[in-house]
Amino acid sequence: MLKNIFTIILFFAVSSFTAKAQDEDSVMIHRLSTEVLLNGKAYSNLYTLCKSVGQRLSGSAGMYKAEQWGLQALKEAGADNVYLQQCMVPHWVRGKKEFAGYKTKNHKNDTEYNVLALGNTVATGDKGISAEVVEVKNFDELEKRKNDVKGKIVFYNYPFNKTLLRGAYGDAVRYRVNGPSAAAKYGAVAVIVRSVTGAYDDYPHTGTMHYDESLPKIPAVAISTVGADKLSADIKGAYKNEKLFLQTNCEMLPDTIGHNVIGEIKGTEFPDEIITIGGHLDSWDPGEGASDDGTGIVKSIEIIRLFKTLGYHPKHTIRIVLFANEENGLRGGTKYAEEAKLKNEKHIMAMESDGGAEYPRGFVCGMTKGQFTKVQSWTKYFEHFDATKFVFSEGGGGGADIGPLQQAFKTAQFGFITTGQRYFDLHHSAADTFDKVSAQELNLCTAVMASMVYLVDKHGL
Amino acid sequence: MLKNIFTIILFFAVSSFTAKAQDEDSVMIHRLSTEVLLNGKAYSNLYTLCKSVGQRLSGSAGMYKAEQWGLQALKEAGADNVYLQQCMVPHWVRGKKEFAGYKTKNHKNDTEYNVLALGNTVATGDKGISAEVVEVKNFDELEKRKNDVKGKIVFYNYPFNKTLLRGAYGDAVRYRVNGPSAAAKYGAVAVIVRSVTGAYDDYPHTGTMHYDESLPKIPAVAISTVGADKLSADIKGAYKNEKLFLQTNCEMLPDTIGHNVIGEIKGTEFPDEIITIGGHLDSWDPGEGASDDGTGIVKSIEIIRLFKTLGYHPKHTIRIVLFANEENGLRGGTKYAEEAKLKNEKHIMAMESDGGAEYPRGFVCGMTKGQFTKVQSWTKYFEHFDATKFVFSEGGGGGADIGPLQQAFKTAQFGFITTGQRYFDLHHSAADTFDKVSAQELNLCTAVMASMVYLVDKHGL
Numbered sequence: 001m002l003k004n005i006f007t008i009i010l011f012f013a014v015s016s017f018t019a020k021a022q023d024e025d026s027v028m029i030h031r032l033s034t035e036v037l038l039n040g041k042a043y044s045n046l047y048t049l050c051k052s053v054g055q056r057l058s059g060s061a062g063m064y065k066a067e068q069w070g071l072q073a074l075k076e077a078g079a080d081n082v083y084l085q086q087c088m089v090p091h092w093v094r095g096k097k098e099f100a101g102y103k104t105k106n107h108k109n110d111t112e113y114n115v116l117a118l119g120n121t122v123a124t125g126d127k128g129i130s131a132e133v134v135e136v137k138n139f140d141e142l143e144k145r146k147n148d149v150k151g152k153i154v155f156y157n158y159p160f161n162k163t164l165l166r167g168a169y170g171d172a173v174r175y176r177v178n179g180p181s182a183a184a185k186y187g188a189v190a191v192i193v194r195s196v197t198g199a200y201d202d203y204p205h206t207g208t209m210h211y212d213e214s215l216p217k218i219p220a221v222a223i224s225t226v227g228a229d230k231l232s233a234d235i236k237g238a239y240k241n242e243k244l245f246l247q248t249n250c251e252m253l254p255d256t257i258g259h260n261v262i263g264e265i266k267g268t269e270f271p272d273e274i275i276t277i278g279g280h281l282d283s284w285d286p287g288e289g290a291s292d293d294g295t296g297i298v299k300s301i302e303i304i305r306l307f308k309t310l311g312y313h314p315k316h317t318i319r320i321v322l323f324a325n326e327e328n329g330l331r332g333g334t335k336y337a338e339e340a341k342l343k344n345e346k347h348i349m350a351m352e353s354d355g356g357a358e359y360p361r362g363f364v365c366g367m368t369k370g371q372f373t374k375v376q377s378w379t380k381y382f383e384h385f386d387a388t389k390f391v392f393s394e395g396g397g398g399g400a401d402i403g404p405l406q407q408a409f410k411t412a413q414f415g416f417i418t419t420g421q422r423y424f425d426l427h428h429s430a431a432d433t434f435d436k437v438s439a440q441e442l443n444l445c446t447a448v449m450a451s452m453v454y455l456v457d458k459h460g461l
Numbered sequence: 462m463l464k465n466i467f468t469i470i471l472f473f474a475v476s477s478f479t480a481k482a483q484d485e486d487s488v489m490i491h492r493l494s495t496e497v498l499l500n501g502k503a504y505s506n507l508y509t510l511c512k513s514v515g516q517r518l519s520g521s522a523g524m525y526k527a528e529q530w531g532l533q534a535l536k537e538a539g540a541d542n543v544y545l546q547q548c549m550v551p552h553w554v555r556g557k558k559e560f561a562g563y564k565t566k567n568h569k570n571d572t573e574y575n576v577l578a579l580g581n582t583v584a585t586g587d588k589g590i591s592a593e594v595v596e597v598k599n600f601d602e603l604e605k606r607k608n609d610v611k612g613k614i615v616f617y618n619y620p621f622n623k624t625l626l627r628g629a630y631g632d633a634v635r636y637r638v639n640g641p642s643a644a645a646k647y648g649a650v651a652v653i654v655r656s657v658t659g660a661y662d663d664y665p666h667t668g669t670m671h672y673d674e675s676l677p678k679i680p681a682v683a684i685s686t687v688g689a690d691k692l693s694a695d696i697k698g699a700y701k702n703e704k705l706f707l708q709t710n711c712e713m714l715p716d717t718i719g720h721n722v723i724g725e726i727k728g729t730e731f732p733d734e735i736i737t738i739g740g741h742l743d744s745w746d747p748g749e750g751a752s753d754d755g756t757g758i759v760k761s762i763e764i765i766r767l768f769k770t771l772g773y774h775p776k777h778t779i780r781i782v783l784f785a786n787e788e789n790g791l792r793g794g795t796k797y798a799e800e801a802k803l804k805n806e807k808h809i810m811a812m813e814s815d816g817g818a819e820y821p822r823g824f825v826c827g828m829t830k831g832q833f834t835k836v837q838s839w840t841k842y843f844e845h846f847d848a849t850k851f852v853f854s855e856g857g858g859g860g861a862d863i864g865p866l867q868q869a870f871k872t873a874q875f876g877f878i879t880t881g882q883r884y885f886d887l888h889h890s891a892a893d894t895f896d897k898v899s900a901q902e903l904n905l906c907t908a909v910m911a912s913m914v915y916l917v918d919k920h921g922l
Contacts, residue, residue: 037624038623198900199900200900359820359882385626386880419880421905422902425901439661440883441880441882
């Protein structure tokens with residue numbers, strides 16, 4: 001393309017800074033932005049996390065490596081005080097690779113589907129399960145067919161509704177979370193769930209689920225979207241009325257010791273008033289946890305480096321928290337709030353990023369109307385970034401890890417939001433790798449988060 | 462991540478449609494959006510273009526294959542009338558691979574840099590050029606060192622200013638476009654330009670340049686950003702005062718026949734009033750031209766399919782144009798406007814997409830104040846997409862290919878804009894491939910473009 005359209009947009013994009021250059025906050029935000037866009041370290045930190053640590057499921061060797069990586073990264077960013085906060089975490093292990101497919105005498109070739117056991121599920125055991133598959137589109141259809149599923153494998157083939165834009169995950173994830181117990185209620189022996197993703201490929205997407213303790217716990221796996229369409233066709237065609245063989249080898253071991261990894265800059269005026277910023281350190285076991293939630297933690301760590309590099313001395317204590325065990329237990333976020341309560345800490349604001357690092361758009365603002373009015377008055381500082389979407393949410397909603405803090409103290413929350421259309425293509429799958437993250441988008445996200453932290457620190461909420 | 466944040470965003474995202482369900486335009490835009498997000502064909506069309514045609518530089522065999530692909534794709538989308546519009550195009554060929562490096566007796570190992578000849582440049586010839594390299598950061602430094610460059614290779618090492626967000630390309634591209642003649646003025650024998658990209662990798666990014674006809678034409682290449690940093694270090698260190706060997710083998714052949722590829726739906730009320738929508742069919746020769754500008758043309762073609770599938774009969778004639786030769790001549794866009802003028806056509810609106818298919822944000826609106834006021838009144842229809850950025854631009858600026866139409870008729874223009882932070886990582890390089898495009902973002906872009914075309918067609922401008 002030629003340059004004329006970009007010349008116009010150049011004019012458009014720089015105007016907000018030049019016009020307000022007198023304003024001290026504009027100057028500081030411009031400095032933050034320039035430093036992160038030209039010299040940002042978040043991308044190289046993410047590379048190290050993905051390539052030298054990789055997966056870091058709670059309780060795994062990767063978790064302990066990640067904790068050491070986090071301590072080192074926070075020290076290098078310049079935190080005054082870096083420490084571990086212990087919490088017990090669940091220790092679920094996948095064991096040897098799952099299998100789902102038809103191994104029958106009637107067919108020359110066996111058929112296999114790409115599946116991953118859902119997090120926290122029980123295993124089929126060595127012998128596996130052989131049973132017919134009953135496909136349902138949703139819970140309504142399960143209700144209608146409740147007499148057909150006894151002794152069968154229920155296959156939830158609920159599509160990710162791409163027309164919802166930012167709501168498709170929340171809409172579809174209930175089949176992964178609650179589907180196994182809903183099927184067990186009617187005597188199903190196992191569950192297969194269509195992966196909760198908009199991507200059409202052969203990667204299964206795992207994720208946590210919850211058993212209803214009053215019902216039998218049955219094995220459950222996610223199947224790739226390509227695999228789901230094939231299975232749906234196969235059970236009506238080539239493998240009609242035949243038994244699928246499913247084997248999973250996972251196990252829930254006793255809880256083990258994990259840690260929140262914490263780094264602080266002590267506040268100059270209000271050292272006892274805390275601003276918490278974070279993401280989660282753990283990840284699911286396929287992939288590298290690059291977007292979920294490597295980006296969240298490297299952006300948070302970078303805020304420390306930015307403040308230190310630019311010589312900004314925050315009034316309040318800035319505490320970066322790399323939360324343990326968000327994915328299958330939320331033990332880190334829970335522990336963090338419990339300790340804060342025990343110590344009678346004062347928490348004035350919490351920010352979480354757990355949705356990747358696509359183009360930044362703003363924040364879900366879980367706070368009072370009055371606080372939100374103040375946040376809205378800062379909109380002008382975010383125009384340059386095109387990140388002015390501030391969504392009021394009275395009941396919290398900033399994120400999972402900072403949720404317990406909100407419940408404990410009614411702490412004002414910022415849940416960082418991006419354009420968010422690529423995140424669920426990768427999420428909880430082997431596709432969640434470093435190469436999917438744009439350095440420039442990651443740095444821009446950091447600039448937006450750091451700017452909001454600066455404004456709250458400077459002016460209060 | 463868990464679901465609570467997404468539940469809130471779900472509520473936020475769907476509200477605009479449900480609240481305005483009575484409005485006929487909302488209903489139509491919702492139908493367009495649903496069709497493209499669930500059943501869109503743009504992504505599979507892009508796959509075919511990238512993988513079965515690939516590069517399609519003007520005059521190359523790829524250009525002719527692409528024209529045939531375009532005719533077929535427009536027919537399959539349901540265009541009433543599909544045809545070629547002939548225009549002569551430049552026929553520049555790269556020839557055998559370029560070389561830039563040190564081949565000296567003083568070093569055990571030769572050093573090579575990844576370079577690509579700039580489009581339309583002359584070659585060094587078989588013998589190549591051996592000369593010392595003089596590095597300058599910018600044109601000011603060239604002026605200061607004008608007495609040092611005679612007989613030398615000028616190396617413009619001007620960085621892509623990532624802090625400008627949407628303006629970095631317009632800022633840096635002048636060294637690629639005008640650098641060779643500026644150096645030739647002071648007797649330089651060749652030019653090396655740091656690639657105009659924010660990516661830090663080893664892909665050189667080519668692109669067009671313009672010789673000042675009053676000055677000697679000297680060979681010019683782009684060097685990768687990693688290569689540029691290495692070269693900069695090498696000429697101060699290991700290869701100080703040594704001669705770099707540069708060889709390019711490109712050639713400008715006589716103009717050849719190319720075509721704009723056009724598909725129409727005839728207007729029901731105003732068949733003689735034309736709405737032009739398009740992107741360019743040609744690409745540079747490395748990569749697959751996926752984002753530049755494969756996405757622009759598959760989105761445009763998809764608008765025909767959407768209108769046909771949904772039974773929407775436009776009042777005005779909708780004309781999709783896959784423009785020839787945007788990259789190194791603009792002959793297609795020029796020819797299109799000339800023919801329109803000759804035939805005394807009436808052009809009420811033109812829309813161009815030539816900036817990839819990242820998250821859609823809106824349009825540069827090159828039109829009168831009155832027309833812009835009308836466009837702004839439609840903002841509500843774009844809230845659901847979060848694509849409400851309408852930037853007024855009195856002097857046109859909608860895009861290169863529709864520029865001549867604006868000059869001929871003062872036709873109102875829409876230049877489609879996205880978040881646009883990844884585009885120049887890929888642009889004009891071997892990295893511009895299909896796998897970099899998100900299906901969901903591509904479909905959302907199409908929904909936004911189709912919605913604006915629908916509104917202009919329905920209500921006029």
